Amino acid sequence: MSTEESAADSAEASAARGIGRAGSYSKGIARRQEILDRAIEVFRERGADGTSLRRIAQAIGVSHGALLHYFSSREELLVAVYAHAEHRRDLDKGDRGDVRAVDVMADAALSNLEVPGLVQLYSTLVATSLEVEAGPAKEFFTGRFERVRDSLEQRLRTDQEAGLVRGDVDPARTAALIVAASDGLQIQWLLDPTIELQQTLETFAVLLAP
Numbered sequence: 001m002s003t004e005e006s007a008a009d010s011a012e013a014s015a016a017r018g019i020g021r022a023g024s025y026s027k028g029i030a031r032r033q034e035i036l037d038r039a040i041e042v043f044r045e046r047g048a049d050g051t052s053l054r055r056i057a058q059a060i061g062v063s064h065g066a067l068l069h070y071f072s073s074r075e076e077l078l079v080a081v082y083a084h085a086e087h088r089r090d091l092d093k094g095d096r097g098d099v100r101a102v103d104v105m106a107d108a109a110l111s112n113l114e115v116p117g118l119v120q121l122y123s124t125l126v127a128t129s130l131e132v133e134a135g136p137a138k139e140f141f142t143g144r145f146e147r148v149r150d151s152l153e154q155r156l157r158t159d160q161e162a163g164l165v166r167g168d169v170d171p172a173r174t175a176a177l178i179v180a181a182s183d184g185l186q187i188q189w190l191l192d193p194t195i196e197l198q199q200t201l202e203t204f205a206v207l208l209a210p
Contacts, residue, residue, distance in 0.1 A: 043081060080136075105152065106202055109198070125137045129141045129142070148179055
């Protein structure tokens with residue numbers, strides 16, 4: 001794993017831990033992670049579906065009070081669930097230092113499609129972050145987009161140095177375009193599962209080839 005990716009992963013993990021209350025002792029920290037792991041499985045099957053914090057607690061199998069001990073609001077819980085799921089997915093991928101920037105985004109998008117409930121959750125939370133001036137979703141996704149763009153920009157620069165990407169394109173602007181394409185295609189896929197997401201994203205490799 002590259003230095004840039006290690007820093008990005010560390011930042012993502014820190015962001016996930018910083019959402020809600022982690023608990024003062026190792027038992028509390030483990031309990032919080034157990035709740036998030038269980039919540040991920042629930043959202044895999046059901047998505048966010050607009051239910052209350054109390055209904056979510058019932059679905060996860062914990063008391064409403066236990067959930068409130070770690071998360072003060074439904075939005076805070078949902079953001080923590082997404083951050084935890086994304087970090088867990090990135091850990092499962094392992095070292096990806098030799099993969100092209102376009103392939104990174106295509107692979108990440110495909111991984112997301114395996115858990116459509118989380119794709120729906122992501123879209124819901126991004127929409128929520130646009131509706132308010134401040135809040136857990138706003139803070140998390142503003143930072144997340146910045147980290148993803150920066151990481152992708154660095155990888156594009158590496159690809160340029162390796163002769164895999166045209167030298168006349170701006171890495172920062174191209175990174176923003178790839179992120180926008182990936183997110184937009186995933187939303188289209190939610191509406192129409194016949195969308196060929198991987199093949200469409202890989203078109204960037206053709207457009208960016210020297």
